Amino acid sequence: MSVAVRRLPVRRGEIDRGAIFVYAAVAVLVLVVGGILVSVVLDAFATSWFGGWLPDGFTDRWFRAAITDFDLPQILVATAFITLAVAAIGLLVGVPAAYVLARRRFRVKGVVQVLLLLPLLLPPITYGIPLATMLYEFRLAGTAAGVIVANLVPALPLVVLLLTPFFEQIDPNLERAARVLGASPLRVFTRVLVPLAAPGVLAAALIVIVRALALFELTFLTSGADSTTLVVALYYAAFAPGIRPSQQIDAMAVVYMATSLVLLLAALRFVNPTNMVVRVRR
Amino acid sequence: MSAPAARREAVDSPPAPTRRRRRLDPALLFIAPAVALVLALFVYPFVYGLILSFQPYGEHEADGALGSYLAFFGDPRERLSIWNTLRLAVPATVIDVGLALPLAYRLRRPVPGQRVITALFVIPLTLGTVLIAEGMLQFFGPAGWVNKTLIAFGLVQQPVQFLHNYLGTLISLLISDFPAVFLLLLGYASSIDPALDRAARVLGASWWQRTWRVTLPMLAPGIAVAAALSFVATFSVFPSAVLVGNPAGETRVIAFAAWQAAYERYDYSEGSAIAIVMGAIELALVGAALSLRAGGYRRMRTEGAR
């Protein structure tokens, strides 16, 4: 019996229908989201855009107008300050909490975990309205401090949820080794854990910033004239159509979009996209 | 051990080293700021809002403690906002999960360009609801590219009214919410041990049998979580209901009703009442979904069988 050695394209010839479906879905996504983004950008640079496939001409005057009309520099400064402050405070408070939740067992742990999950499970409006009312009483409503405080409510749980699994996967023996070698608990935290957790902390920081930038409701409910962030300014601009030309609104949108996408690109260098959303375990 | 023996041992054995007094674990101080912050900024306002909602204001003051709730449920227009919200949130969640599930399922095994594809899906997540809604004004507008294309292909004669109605809000929700659902499901799908699929194959299970008997049951907890979180996001729809919806009519959602009460009528009591109703409805539905998940998941948690 002589069976020749042969190449076997047998099952390889089968068409991967799943992959075709994936690419079709990506095509739709690119067409719709890409279409939205490109129309926004084109409109922002258009002299006018009536009826045609493309704008009638191009100009940068809407951006110059946005700078003065919307007080764009002020908005950008406020946005940067607020998002960075939210991320910084969120990490400062959230990192130690995530560590303890990853490593320790204590009696009210379950309660604490639920407490830290709830703000992510409730619509921001639910607690945002009473929170805004409360901020009025403390005379914080309308200030940057008030906006930061409000944004911390979902940001802190996000940090804890992102970092708890990260601390869990750091070998506890590293800490034990450091303790045996004579390091105090505080030194173990600062010298061993923080360096090991740095990539996770950086990723969490970027995710919190990206999310705070896009989170609308809480800022909307608590911000005032000098604490308006980009997303709220964009909402106000778009909410009053007719008052401004669409091109000017779109110029605002382009500024917001550019900021988000730059941050996203930075984030994707350090973060796996599947970690951009919170995975609830347990 | 018999009782006398135990007593003897208690006498004979050297005094046990004094057990360290049950002190508070200093590590717990690490978690105190986080707990304090959530208590102060989330629980306290929530309780404050709850109390406020039972202290009706203005014309509803005469109706007693439940005045604000009576005002909300008594007014058909206000009451309708619950239905308006569910009418958006439920289909958006179902459609997004329905589309994301096969995608995530297939992408457990990478396809060429996997990284780029997942990165593309993150973009709408980053942009947020406001920008998607704002951008739709041009793209889906009467003179936008969508309508132009439909007319160019002769599919319609007149531009389709995509904006300032139910459809516009639903589309914006579908786009903004899809990435989160997809990425969540992808995370769950890729954490399923591929050896299980191989084991099922060797045991003779066809593609359908593997999908129905192995993959979907294992994904069920992930589907429940993704659906729940998607519902949380779509149920609190607000900016897109205003920007591309019809906030005076069919997309007058509950979040908008709460905002109007508090910020246009300055009735913080009714605003809080509506917010509480909103939270209660949502928690009830999410709780139901997640308890299903807990039941299915508890026995699966394992080291050995991962």
Add this chain to the structure above:
Amino acid sequence: MSPSSRATVTPKLKSLRVRELTKRFADAAAVRGFDLEVSGGEFISLLGPSGCGKTTTLNCVAGLLEPDEGAIEIDGRDITPFPPERRGFGMVFQNYALFPHLDVSRNVGFGLEVRGIAHSEIGRRVARALELVQLGGLAKRYPAQLSGGQQQRVALARAIVTEPPLILMDEPLSNLDAKLRLEMRLEIRRLHQSLGLTTLYVTHDQEEALSLADRVVLMREGVVEQAGTPEELYAQPRSLYVANFLGYRNLVPVEVGEIRGDTVSVAANGFLFTGTRRGTLAEGGAAVATIRPKDVQVVAAGSPGCIAAAIELAEFVGDGFELSADAGSGQRFIARTTDRWAVGDHVALRLPPERLLVFPSEVR
């Protein structure tokens, strides 16, 4: 040494033939021209270090990987194009791959369920399979509630319940502790014999392979280095690689002296000794002499025809001692004896010529 008793039941498989199997991953060949013929009832072990291609071969036989070249034949029929679900084999995976959402009985019954077999029949066969692996009482448990050994037994039951013509096992014991490993080894061999199975067993553990298999296929970098009965491999390793893998732990670089038939005299560090020739040697060329620790005889210092050495380490290993002896010039010998020697004792080492194998130095 190796269990040579054949199955008492007629095996369902007549023959498995793997022809010229080649599988490449990104241009590098994981398996090259692998050939194997197995007759029904045989227990074959694929042995080798990680990365030698043994698991790739197994997965090709299972149908989980598609070979680039070659064919898999069952009873003379080419099954290469068949997907795994149409081959009807049983397989035990390294991490067992038990379905965490199904209880023990549904895990075991999975293969029967997907074949559309009646419920009553499934119940009966599952119960019998669980009896066979001594898990009768645990049918309603979930995998998460089982110990490692119990999970292993479930995986075995799941593989045999469909009465497959061929059972494939991929390092099934590697996740168990030493005691359990010995226990399950016996269990696997017992099931193989009593059910008339034909088994292809992948392992990196030479002891496991030698004790379980009727024939051992030792692989190296994608090709078969040597195949034969455990006795053959143990007593007549074909290459230095095989020898080293099968416990020839003493390696001495030597210069080849006189060759007389299969006997060769060699020299190293001023010692002269005689060994058995393996492979092609050239007089005056370099070679490697190798011997198992238990074949090194430790005798009183000054014995004639021996190498003088000093005991450096002595380790108690249950049924004797493992000694490390320094023969000077950096040459150490490991020996296994039942005699007690103390560290520092001066001794002589006798290397029996028939047990000292001399291989050409490997160029690879």
